[in-house]
Amino acid sequence: LIGGYLVDNWNWQSIFTVNVPVGLAGMLATLIIQKEYKTEDNRSFDLSGFLSMALFLTFLLIALSEGNADWNVGGWTSQFSINCYTLSLIGLVIFLYTEFTVENPLIQLRLLKSLSFNGACLVSFIFSVGMYGSTLVGPMYMQSTLGYTAFQSGLIFLPLGIIQGITSPLAGKLSDKIKPMIPAVLGMILMALSMYWNSWLSLDTENLRIVSLSYIRGLAMGLIFTPLSTMAFSGISREKMAQASGIYNVIRQVGGSFGFAITGTVFIRRYIFHTAIVGQTVGLLAKRNAPVYQHLFNNLIFFTKLKSGRPGYSSAIRVYNATLQAQSMIGSYLAKEVYVQAINDCYLVIALMTALGVIPLIAIKIYQKLKESRKS
Structure with missing residues (x-):
């Protein structure tokens, strides 16, 4: 909501300033509330692991975020993208080798041996892909199709965050009573x-439908966040909790980057596809004098006859202007229709990917039951 107000009244770069006072308040609260403690073991800092992880994540995120950039003509297969993939892969290989060979690794990758933690990380990744992807196409639909401002779009989606904030603690309490x-x-x-x-x-589409669907999404997000965290850290010891939390959050953030990249790519590809289909249709309408085209054309001819009193405003000019206006009006409408169809395709892809997140959860449940039956 605040970001939408800043975009409407200043520029989109100003939305990043919102994090400054929040970050300062968090730092101050940490200094006041958080108590410093020292561990008995003096472990050395894994500098090579830190640098290799930074190399891996930095170039991976650059490749994902710039794959659809206007200046990146080649897209995902451009030389720039390939270079980023290569550097990211090199960083990943060095990171994995380092973490499995050094005495005090930066991240205990052996935590991924835990089925519940591994499954929760995978579900969190899939969920983040869908969540961040939807935050991209939602405002696109509201602003580019319905003509809403950024602030008005924020008002429409404001209940989503409120419902999520209410549902999350309730889902946490529910997870304590039943299985998360x-x-x-x-x-x-x-x-x-x-x-x-x-x-x-x-x-x-009516606003009531859009708002109602955002309510459902907010409820779903509240039901997912806390129980998923409970599943992830339930079998992790206190000593390894910090590292497990780091792995979990990194995977979630990378999933969000994939969500933006995948959704942006799907939108561009489907927009081009629907534009080609509609372009062929418009050509057929004009050639065959379809009723919708001819009706609009005749109305514009009648309207331009009202201006026929002007000197030099001949019948040929009226026909020419009416033809251009008819094509322009139909083209403008169909351009918006193509835009919406591409957004709908994005939502459908997001829905399918989110549904896949149920599979790891069911697999964990089946594995746990088999494990219990073997013990008994």
């Missing part, structure tokens, strides 16, 4: 359904 698997699965299903229902948007 249940609210997590329910949340992923609701998230996938909300994305699927969003794939039926049109130029005439």
Whole structure:
């Protein structure tokens, strides 16, 4: 909401200033509340692991964020993107080798041997892909199709955050009474359904439908966050909790970057596809004098006759102007329709990917039951 206000009244770069006072307040609260403690073991800092991880993540995120940039003509297969992939892969190989060979690794990758932690990280990655992808196409639809300002779009999606804030602690309490698997699965299903229902948007979609779907999405996000964290850290010892939290958050953030990249790519590809289809259709309408085209053309001819009193305003000019206006009006409408169809395709892809997140949760449940049956 604040970001939308800043975009409307200043520029999009100003939205990053919102994090400055929040970050300063967090630092101050940490200094006041958090107590410093020292561990008995004096471990050396894994500098090589830190640098290799920085190399891996930096160039991976650059490749994902700049793959669809206007200046990057070649897209994902451009020389720039390939160079980023190569450097990122080199960083990953060095990082993995370092973490498995040094005495005090930066991140205990052996934590991924835990099925519950591994599965929760995978689900978190998939969920982040869908969540961040939806935050990209949602405002695009509101602003480019319906003509909303950035601030108005923020108002529409404001209930999503409120409902999530209310639902998250309730889902945490529910996870204490029942297995966290249940609210997590329910949340992923609701998230996938909300994305699927969003794939039926049109130029005439009512605000009530958009807001209602954002309510469902906020409820789903609240049901997912806390139970998924509970699943991830339930089998982790206190000494390894900090490293497990780091791995979990990194995977979630990388998933968000993939979400932006995948959604942006799908939108561009589907927009080009629908534009080609609609272009052929418009050509056929004009050639065959389809009723919708001819009706609009005749109305414009009648309208221009009202101006026929002007000197030199001949019948040929009226026909020419009416033809241009008819093509322009139909083209403008169809351009918006193509835009919406591309957004709907993005939501459908997001829905399918989110639905895949249920599979690891079910697999963990089946594995746990098999493990319990073997013990008994």
